[in-house]
Amino acid sequence: MTKARDLANAGTALGAVSATELAFVDGVTSAIQTQIDAKAPSSTAVTLTGTQTLTNKTLTSPVIASVVNNTLTSTTGDMIYASAANTPARLGIGSSAQVLTVAGGIPSWATASSGGMTLISETVASGLSSLSLSSIAGTFKQLVLIWCGVYHSDNSSTFSIRFNNDSTASAYCNNAMTGSGSTNFNSGAIDDTFIVGNGASFTIYPFGQSVNNSTSYFPTMAQGFMTIDNYASTSKVKNFQTNFGYYKNAGTTGYANVQMIGQWKNISAITSIDVVRIGGSGTFTNATDASIRLYGVS
Amino acid sequence: MSKLIINVQTGETKERELNKAEKDQQKIDEANIAKKEIEAEAKAIAKAALLTQLGITAEQAKLLLS
Numbered sequence: 001m002t003k004a005r006d007l008a009n010a011g012t013a014l015g016a017v018s019a020t021e022l023a024f025v026d027g028v029t030s031a032i033q034t035q036i037d038a039k040a041p042s043s044t045a046v047t048l049t050g051t052q053t054l055t056n057k058t059l060t061s062p063v064i065a066s067v068v069n070n071t072l073t074s075t076t077g078d079m080i081y082a083s084a085a086n087t088p089a090r091l092g093i094g095s096s097a098q099v100l101t102v103a104g105g106i107p108s109w110a111t112a113s114s115g116g117m118t119l120i121s122e123t124v125a126s127g128l129s130s131l132s133l134s135s136i137a138g139t140f141k142q143l144v145l146i147w148c149g150v151y152h153s154d155n156s157s158t159f160s161i162r163f164n165n166d167s168t169a170s171a172y173c174n175n176a177m178t179g180s181g182s183t184n185f186n187s188g189a190i191d192d193t194f195i196v197g198n199g200a201s202f203t204i205y206p207f208g209q210s211v212n213n214s215t216s217y218f219p220t221m222a223q224g225f226m227t228i229d230n231y232a233s234t235s236k237v238k239n240f241q242t243n244f245g246y247y248k249n250a251g252t253t254g255y256a257n258v259q260m261i262g263q264w265k266n267i268s269a270i271t272s273i274d275v276v277r278i279g280g281s282g283t284f285t286n287a288t289d290a291s292i293r294l295y296g297v298s
Numbered sequence: 299m300s301k302l303i304i305n306v307q308t309g310e311t312k313e314r315e316l317n318k319a320e321k322d323q324q325k326i327d328e329a330n331i332a333k334k335e336i337e338a339e340a341k342a343i344a345k346a347a348l349l350t351q352l353g354i355t356a357e358q359a360k361l362l363l364s
Contacts, residue, residue, distance in 0.1 A: 121306040130301035130316065137307055158331055167323050193330065202342075203334045251335065252342065278327035283300075294306060 081107050117144065117295040124291045125150065127283045131275040132165065133294050138232030138269050140296030145273060148223035149290020152211045155249040157280030159207030160194035161226070163238065163264045165274045167193045176260035178204050180252065194278055195242070197258030204258045206242065207275050207284060210250035214287065219255070220247035221287060231270040238264040 025032070046052050068088045072080050077093030083106060094100075094109025101110040118140070121133055136143070145161075152159070162172075170191035177187040178197045190198040197204040208222030224244025230236055245257035264270070273294065275284070286292065301320070303312045316324070349356060 121304055121309075123302070123304060125302070128300060128302050130320070132301065132303040133306050134303055135305040135307045167327070193327065198334075202338050203331070205331075209331075251339070276327070277324060279331045280328075 079107075113298065115298055117297050119293060120296050121294045122291050123286075123293075125275075125284055125286045127153065127285055128275075129277045129281075129283050131292070132272050133274075134272040136231075136271050136273070136294075137296075138271075140232070140298055141230070142297040143228040143231050143270070143273070144295040144297060145226045145228070145292070146295070147207070147225075147290075147292040148221070149218055149287035150207055150211070150222035150246075150284050150292070151214045151220075151287060152208060152280075152282045152284050154280065154282040155210040155212040157282030157284075158205050158209040158278050159222070159275055159284055160196060160205045160278050161207065162194050162274045162276055163228075163266070163270045164268060164272050165276070166264070166266060168266075169193060171265055172196075173263045173265060174198055174260060175262060176204075176258050178202060178260075179257045180204070180248075180254055194276065195240075195262065197244070197260050202252060202256070204244070204246075204256040205278070206244045206258075208246040208248075209256075209279070210248045211246045211284075212249055212282075213247055214285075216287065218287070218290070219245070221290075222246040222284075224258075228270060228273075233267065234269050235267055237267060238270060240264065 046054070066086070068080060072078065072088055072090040074090070075093055079091040079093075080088050081091050083089035091107055091109075095111075097112060098109040099112045100107055102108070103110070120136065120143075123131065123133070125131060150159075170193070172192050172195050173189065174192060174196055175187075175189040176197035177185070179185045180202045186202070188198050190196065192198070195206055203209075206222070206224055206226070211220070211222050213220035222244065223246065224242060226240055226242035226244075228238055228240045231238055239261070240263070241261050243257075243259050245255065248254060248256050275292075277284075300313050301316055303314070305311075345356075349359060352359070354362075
């Protein structure tokens with residue numbers, strides 16, 4: 001720029017250009033326009049409002065280490081989880097009514113366990129001497145039998161319960177606390193060919209004895225419930241718990257009630273529950289608005 | 299003597315007369331509970347006799363045993 005300085009010092013034709021202004025180009029070694037063109041924005045330059053793709057850029061404040069890829073949420077309802085440390089992964093939306101659970105340390109969708117009771121069968125007995133709830137599927141954990149409003153056609157019949165209609169000697173262990181009338185309470189255990197509450201002084205039967213009570217007063221009719229655990233097992237005896245009661249019209253009359261636990265000493269799966277007449281020649285019937293219901297518990 | 303059989307899976311019902319084996323079992327059951335009734339009655343009579351002999355009521359006997 002020595003020549004430029006000389007021109008500035010000439011002070012005539014270039015009077016409008018000061019030495020300061022000329023000094024601005026001091027050090028220029030190539031065409032200024034070419035240099036300016038090289039710095040002009042191009043299609044790949046970042047602008048405030050443009051849409052650009054950044055590659056291998058680090059934002060230091062705030063720090064964004066790795067942004068989760070939105071392709072992990074390709075479907076409505078998808079969720080993002082860590083399949084390993086610092087490893088986002090997609091959990092696709094599950095099916096209707098499925099619930100989120102954990103398997104193998106990662107979340108997944110699974111069918112919710114129902115955990116409820118399913119009505120398997122409901123029967124309104126009418127003049128029956130025997131009832132068999134047969135072909136019970138082994139798909140539940142427990143069975144629950146509930147009955148009420150059962151009365152007999154006479155006062156000299158007795159009805160009990162068997163599983164798979166098994167009448168083998170001592171097939172049923174019955175451990176009962178029984179109550180009869182207003183003052184007597186007894187407990188006792190007995191093995192028998194059917195289910196029976198056998199206290200020290202009296203015996204009480206699930207579907208009643210001498211229950212010719214067709215009135216609408218339900219407590220006088222046979223009623224009760226029974227839970228049978230693990231009924232589908234083919235390797236364990238079957239535990240049952242039952243409460244039942246009724247008003248007995250013959251012999252020692254009065255209300256008879258039982259709370260008992262017992263076992264059917266058989267490892268076969270229970271596929272039928274049988275209400276059997278074990279005494280007399282009468283029949284049993286459900287009163288109006290009453291029934292015998294069998295539930296399966298999941 | 300009708301027996302109602304309900305297939306709880308299909309809901310199919312069938313009502314039939316008891317067969318010979320079931321009738322035979324009923325006779326056995328009948329004898330079984332008749333025996334129980336006799337034993338229970340005998341116990342009740344023996345109990346009442348004992349209370350009379352002791353000159354106390356059933357409630358008083360309960361009190362003694364409580």
